[in-house]
Amino acid sequence: MEFEYFGAEGEDAESEVNNDFELEKQLAFFVVNFHMTKHDFEELTEVEKNFIMKEWENKVIFESTMLRNAVLNAEQNLNRKRNSRFIDLHKKRQKKADVNYTVNALQTISENEAQEGKGWIDRIYQANGLSRPKNKEERGKMNGRF
Numbered sequence: 806m807e808f809e810y811f812g813a814e815g816e817d818a819e820s821e822v823n824n825d826f827e828l829e830k831q832l833a834f835f836v837v838n839f840h841m842t843k844h845d846f847e848e849l850t851e852v853e854k855n856f857i858m859k860e861w862e863n864k865v866i867f868e869s870t871m872l873r874n875a876v877l878n879a880e881q882n883l884n885r886k887r888n889s890r891f892i893d894l895h896k897k898r899q900k901k902a903d904v905n906y907t908v909n910a911l912q913t914i915s916e917n918e919a920q921e922g923k924g925w926i927d928r929i930y931q932a933n934g935l936s937r938p939k940n941k942e943e944r945g946k947m948n949g950r951f
Contacts, residue, residue: 808858808859808862809862810862810866811862811865831846831854832846834858835849835854835857838861839857839861874894875894878892878893878894
């Protein structure tokens with residue numbers, strides 16, 4: 806497992822020299838970044854070391870991307886025109902609807918309307934002190950059109 810973003814340049818020319826100190830470089834990396842002791846480092850397998858290093862790389866890339874986005878967002882909000890909306894750094898995402906629940910709810914509503922009609926809508930408007938909006942046909946009759 807190799808880094809995608811770090812350590813890719815100039816490895817071919819210095820590969821023989823780097824192999825001599827590869828273990829020491831890894832130890833230094835783990836001590837500095839993860840505060841591991843030499844004993845803890847020696848207990849890790851090569852696979853564990855590679856996964857830890859890859860996750861560290863992903864974390865650094867994510868944090869730097871978030872910092873960049875925050876700075877760009879702050880700059881946009883600072884330089885926005887008067888009376889324009891504030892731009893949020895994190896946009897809320899709508900949760901996906903549960904298809905089974907939605908289908909069952911629509912089926913229940915359809916059955917209820919078939920049995921009782923749509924009088925429940927009028928009761929909601931009356932309870933809130935509102936008049937029900939007219940549909941297109943009723944508006945046409947009121948305006949003299951049929």
